[in-house]
Amino acid sequence: MTPLQQISAPLLAWYDAGHRSLPWREIVSPYRTWVSEIMLQQTRVAAVIPYFQRFMAAFPSVEALAAAEEGQLMALWQGLGYYSRARNLHKAARDIVGNYAGVFPDNFADIRKLPGIGDYTAGAIASIAFGEAVPAVDGNVLRVVARLTDCEENILSPALRRRVTAELQAVIPRDRSGDFNQAMMELGAMVCLPNTPPRCEECPCRAFCQGYESGRAASLPVREKNAAKRRETYTVFVLRRAGSEAVVQRSSQGLLASLWEYPNVLGTLSETEAARQLSGWQVVPHKWLKKEKKRHIFTHIVWDMTVYTIEITGDGCKEWCWRNHDNAADYPMPTAFSKLSKH
């Protein structure tokens, strides 16, 4: 028998004996499972919990989310990153209200058609909320399976993902598919850890784990090197006036669409060039407070920023608004910028 053909009973027994209590597990509904799975993409559980609780308090149902103002939604999402997730949640909520009379679609194929939902998330919702026997395969599950099967293929390969999905589809228990998928996630999060040696001594699968037997588990999975990230260079101006800072809204398309940012220009400006830029914006520097180098790393892009923090006089460009401690929620700002200042 292969490791995957043996995994179900010991894995579920281990899961039943104790697993993390998480807010989206306390009350299970398709809506809650969906929101939690979207928030958990690329984001740690500990970071998600307070966002999930605030989100559920503000939008307790799919109807409430569909009726939300985008600004309110983005303010709640501020700091969580990958903002297209929030926009897709919003679009999908409107889709569910408009096309499914507000009732969450109850099967993998229909769930998969909603905006922002891929195979993994559709599998998670269909199995956890509706008991459909479909696997949910993400990077954590691929890592666990690569170690269990002592597989040295590149786990970023779509062919391997398809094969693992098919193998799990064949062994997933029909009566406990949601628990099985959650147990796989739990094993990846608590025992068969990423970027660190797996805790094989605590693992319910050790007896049949081929990576453990070969001694190679800690060096798996094999991950083809990521393509080099694109680098972009900016000069960013944190311009302060009477306790507020100048902000401007980003384009409604592309990276961080419609969020707010500090005025900035492409390239690295010297102080003389920066002073010329300020005069072009018709503001007068009153006090140069600091010049810093900052970096922000996105999935595919790295921003290298030279940041000037300056007290100014003058109104600046007509597109600018003035953000401060009291009105910050009206100007949601991505972490790439909010980490540059205190407001």
Ligand code: SF4
């Ligand atoms: S025995 Fe070790 S390598 Fe194998 S699945 Fe368990 S934790 Fe991962």
